[in-house]
Amino acid sequence: MAKATKKKARIESIAPCAADPNQVEVRVGGRTVATLLRHRADELGLAEGAPWTPALAARVDAAAAEALAREAALAFLAKRAWSAAGLQARLVKGGHAARAATNAVKALVADGWLNDRAFAEGRVEQLRTRGAMAAEALAAQLEADGVGERDAREAAKAGAGTAAELRKEAKAARKAGESANRVAGRMGRRGFDPDTIRDALEHAGYRLDD
Secondary structure, three states: OOOOOOOOOEEEEEEEOOOOOOEEEEEEOOEEEEEEEHHHHHHOOOOOOOEOOHHHHHHHHHHHHHHHHHHHHHHHHHHOOOOHHHHHHHHHHOOOOHHHHHHHHHHHHHOOOOOHHHHHHHHHHHHHHHOOOOHHHHHHHHHHOOOOHHHHHHHHHHHOOOHHHHHHHHHHHHHOOOOHHHHHHHHHHOOOOHHHHHHHHHHOOOOOOO
16 A cells, blocks of 8 residues: 655656556655556656655555456456446455445446446346346346446336236246146246236136136
């Protein structure tokens, strides 16, 4: 972490990192005090020979924490898609400061690495591999994954299962010999209401008790 050194200390060098030229190492007093993205170093006004004050050290320290959070976030994104809120929570859980996590995620959203609407649409497709789901159930799952209410509702509405899909599913289940209760239970767990389920079962030819 960046630390203020003795009075009159100055920045000795700002050199590109060997592993990543988009990052620079800031050296003061013969040691590396921070590793930052190059554009953040420019935004902070860092320059070789500039005074290394406690105030500057604090700003650099915050930027370095953000850079670490961003690096971790990109590693998580390389494995799977995330919502902005979900990724921020994961970074904090991993030990990153809340402010660093927040700023890192905001920067990733601005750079196009994170898009809640695209995440929601992809998540809906993933959830539907288990079968058609009701809009309310989809929206609830998306919100649990960190998607904002508006994006969750819109994506859920677009991807919600239809009566035709349920009728087709019920017909296939009846042909396979499944009982009406088993099919109804499965549909109910995916958020469909009793009337919609009954409609699907009746169209599939199941005999239901009144």
